[in-house]
Amino acid sequence: LDVIRGVEPRVADAIGQEVEDQRASLKLIASENYASPAVLLAMGNWFSDKYAEGTIGRRFYAGCRNVDTVESLAAEHAKELFGARHAYVQPHSGIDANLVAFWAVLAARVEAPALQRAGARQVNDLSEKDWAELRRELGNQRMLGMSLDAGGHLTHGFRPNISGKMFDQRSYGTDPATGLLDYDALRATAREFKPLIIVAGYSAYPRLVNFRIMREIADEVGATLMVDMAHFAGLVAGKVLTGDFDPVPHAQIVTTTTHKSLRGPRGGMVLCDDSLVEQVDRGCPMVLGGPLPHVMAAKAVALAEARQPSFQDYAQRIVDNSRALADGLMRRGATLVTGGTDNHLNLIDVATSYGLTGRQAESALLDSGVVTNRNAIPQDPNGAWYTSGIRIGTPALTTRGLGTGEMDEIAALIDRVLTSAEAGTTSKGAPSKAQHVLDEKVADEVSRRAAELLDGFPLYPGIDLS
Numbered sequence: 001l002d003v004i005r006g007v008e009p010r011v012a013d014a015i016g017q018e019v020e021d022q023r024a025s026l027k028l029i030a031s032e033n034y035a036s037p038a039v040l041l042a043m044g045n046w047f048s049d050k051y052a053e054g055t056i057g058r059r060f061y062a063g064c065r066n067v068d069t070v071e072s073l074a075a076e077h078a079k080e081l082f083g084a085r086h087a088y089v090q091p092h093s094g095i096d097a098n099l100v101a102f103w104a105v106l107a108a109r110v111e112a113p114a115l116q117r118a119g120a121r122q123v124n125d126l127s128e129k130d131w132a133e134l135r136r137e138l139g140n141q142r143m144l145g146m147s148l149d150a151g152g153h154l155t156h157g158f159r160p161n162i163s164g165k166m167f168d169q170r171s172y173g174t175d176p177a178t179g180l181l182d183y184d185a186l187r188a189t190a191r192e193f194k195p196l197i198i199v200a201g202y203s204a205y206p207r208l209v210n211f212r213i214m215r216e217i218a219d220e221v222g223a224t225l226m227v228d229m230a231h232f233a234g235l236v237a238g239k240v241l242t243g244d245f246d247p248v249p250h251a252q253i254v255t256t257t258t259h260k261s262l263r264g265p266r267g268g269m270v271l272c273d274d275s276l277v278e279q280v281d282r283g284c285p286m287v288l289g290g291p292l293p294h295v296m297a298a299k300a301v302a303l304a305e306a307r308q309p310s311f312q313d314y315a316q317r318i319v320d321n322s323r324a325l326a327d328g329l330m331r332r333g334a335t336l337v338t339g340g341t342d343n344h345l346n347l348i349d350v351a352t353s354y355g356l357t358g359r360q361a362e363s364a365l366l367d368s369g370v371v372t373n374r375n376a377i378p379q380d381p382n383g384a385w386y387t388s389g390i391r392i393g394t395p396a397l398t399t400r401g402l403g404t405g406e407m408d409e410i411a412a413l414i415d416r417v418l419t420s421a422e423a424g425t426t427s428k429g430a431p432s433k434a435q436h437v438l439d440e441k442v443a444d445e446v447s448r449r450a451a452e453l454l455d456g457f458p459l460y461p462g463i464d465l466s
């Protein structure tokens, strides 16, 4: 940090403070983790200075042999780890990986037939008339994705994201009575809507998805099945999700982030079967610019870590901890969406359980050293901004070594804060969905206990960033 401090001390201070904050708080954000020092060091180096547009061995820049090495290693580790036919490790983020996947499917299923009809080898060979027709056709495609309030992600065809502007989108959701995915309703919608792509995968669904059934539905209506496993990639890598619950053998294309339960650097990745290799590899220049070789190096290290047997133990402990947290919360009276969990996350219905909005609960917990995020629940009466839910996940605290005993105590701390917190008022005294009131004594007591708990599980021991 001294080198950075010599140039811009405020950045050095912010980095040091960030580590201290992460060390001192109970990090329960389901999409976060702690990457290992090996992953972090692989990311912070001179690869950052290199341009390497193209693919392995076929670059638009000279001097890329070391980039070829790390990109090949990352792709090989990914293929071995997930049993995939092909891996493309250039996407800079989950959104980028999804964009690459959408355009790969569009290229294979809309563009390629149009080129064939016109007798053209590539789009540059099309006449103006054929090109105009292809562009119209590309803009006329349909996607079926999981609804946002059931736990889907914005990139699965929703209007604020480019996917919602590219595709005519329809959603599938969960059964209002059980909160579980309703495959029959999904099948009926797919038959009627006939999408080009069915997207499976989620950001906030606490149960498993049966990808064998999803593929059957996709095949029946002629859709390509794409699975976005960003949230649960670590559970697939760690062989906790196998058979019908492992997306790789079932979907034609699978995308993921590398920084969530997979515990790698911030980034994305695409896996695919033989039918889409050529199109996926055109991610750059289709939607990506130059790859981030330093991040690909870190992906290779993280994927090598995930291939070690200890990662399977880690993945199992994530789920054990998640279940312990669910049991601890429900025993204390909390209502969980779907009544529990089968994966790394839980969704607490804080409106029903504690009379709070998600926003109020999130702030009250933050005051008490517990970092979570608010999340919509199915048919959320408070909408997507204030919400009625709190999403909690266990990948990060499991990395730190906390186990089921600690989870029960964390459930007690969360319950204590949310039972004590009350809805606040605006400055004019009107009821507010944003403000909360929490006795300072409760916040201090919970923060102190959280810090004591974490003291037993040091983060990056021996690394001094003061």
Ligand code: PLP
Residues within 6 Å of the ligand: 031, 092, 093, 094, 095, 096, 153, 155, 201, 202, 203, 228, 229, 230, 231, 257, 267, 268
């Ligand atoms: N897909 C899913 C299911 C996600 O949950 C997220 C992020 O939360 C993304 C994609 C986007 O990832 P990124 O933030 O790396 O673009």
